[in-house]
Amino acid sequence: MSLLKRIEQGQGGASSGGTPPSPSQGSGEGSRLSSLQSRRVNAPITSPQAGSYFDLKTRVQNKLLSELDPTMDISRTEEVRRTIQDLFEQILAEENIVLSRPERARLFEQIAAEILGLGPLQPLLEDDTITEIMVNGPKNVYIERKGKLHRVPVTFENNDHVMRVIDRIVAPLGRRIDESSPYVDARLPDGSRVNAVIPPISLVGPTLTIRKFSKNPITVEQLIQFGSITHEAIQFLKACVEARLNILISGGTGSGKTTLLNILSGFIPNDERIITIENAAELQLRQEHVVTLESRPPNIEGRGEITIRDLVINSLRMRPERIIVGECRGGETLDMLQAMNTGHDGSMTTAHANSPRDALSRVETMCLMAGMELPVRAIREQTASAIDVICHQERMRDGTRKVTHITEISGMEGDIITMTDIFVFEQTGVEAGKVIGRLRPTGLRPKFIDKIEAAGINLPPSIFGIGERRRY
Secondary structure, three states: OEHHHHHHOOOOOOOOOOOOOOOOOOOOHHHHOOOOOOOOOOOOOOEOOEOOHHHHHHHHHHHHHHHOOOOOEOOOHHHHHHHHHHHHHHHHHHOOOOOOHHHHHHHHHHHHHHHHOOHHHHHHHOOOOEEEEEEEOOOOEEEEEOOEEEEEOOOOOOHHHHHHHHHHHHHHHOOOOEOOEOEEEEEOOOOOEEEEEOOOOOOOOOEEEEEOOOOOOOOHHHHHHHOOOOHHHHHHHHHHHHOOOOEEEEEOOOOOHHHHHHHHHOOOOOOOOEEEEEOOOOOOOOOOOEEEEEOEOOOOOOOOOEOHHHHHHHHOOOOOOEEEEOOOOOOHHHHHHHHHHOOOOOOEEEEEOOOHHHHHHHHHHHHHOOOOOOOHHHHHHHHHHHOOEEEEEEEOOOOOEEEEEEEEEEEEEOOEEEEEEEEEEEEEEEEOOEEEEEEEEOOOOOOOHHHHHHOOOOOOHHHHOOOOOOOO
16 A cells, blocks of 8 residues: 555544644643553653644654655555654754654654554554553543553544544455444454444444454463463363364353464364354464455445355355354354254354353354244254354453363253253462462263264373362
8 A cells, every 4th residue: 555545544644534633633632642662651742843742743744744755655664664764853853853862762653653553552552461452532542451451541632533543444454434334343454353433323432442463373382371271171172173073162252262263273184174254354373275254344335245144155165174253143153053064064163152051042042043933942953963062261350261161062852952061160269369260170071072082082081080089
């Protein structure tokens, strides 16, 4: 994308209409922006040539943009950054603006972030300790760090400034957000999930929620180290994936479902054809033979929508060996169950639920959303036949995320789907605000152990707690 096109989308301090914001709007607010290294916010910079730091930043930024080559390829970040640095130093010298070295560095980083990045959010995006960013209008920005929410001293100039950042995210994806379509799902180039809501739906101004993805995806070893799961449970789930059992990952919002789905997907053999289906592509599979499909909202005329259900149906014609749906939310659940029941073993998906039993109720409800008017018993039979394992995650009171149940779907008894817990999280207490406990085997072997053994995988009885004395 050329620099001119990005500026036209409202970057670099220009408003959505193409004109720069008036210096009187939000005067002094820029002083609250954090530095690139997420250091503490310094006092506003003042100089004889500027009434406030915001005035100074706006003036230097606008002059810098007027002198940059508009045809410059902004994707060549390092080269563009060096050019911006040279022009920045030249402008300060020409206007006799005297700044200390830290002030000069901070001003440059903020201007560079406006042109090359996402403005005030850029330092937060580059902070690996932050897992989520929440913008509630221009003045209220929150982050999630270690499972806890914190307000940060980062602000935007005004509502238009937030809108420019939102447009910058969604425009390259061919998506739109305006009064006729006031919310949108999108993603950043690194796969981070983005949701934006604007007025008139949002009454606090434009809101933006970014679920950050780690630059280096979380590994199995890290999950075990964090206490989210045990080595025995991972060994069992790995065997389930390799034996082509169908797995449903359930849990609440922010419980780590997509992270676990990404890890379990990594156990799929490299020689299998995998089709992933998501609203916004987030999964980071390392296998060679992966086809990534992404849904599409309707255009401005209300046409051209491609739903998750459309993609699930189409994927069956693509010779998949594994189908991975990022999240089942509606009628596509019925098509997913049918795919699991018609030779596409080893498929995986996620669903919002509060427990494994609730996950089955949600699957039943979502199947009814398909509008097929199927009897409830038929849906339950499909569910019991399709899903082999439910892996349930929870976000604990201390902000940690833990797998709390690994449950086998063992069949039907009358009209009820029967379930057997293979692993259950046992909480033993709370110390210094931290939840203490461990995911323990129940001592029961799943009925599908024969499928695992038929795949040439032999799990030791100790994984299931057989032959061990349990401590309470």
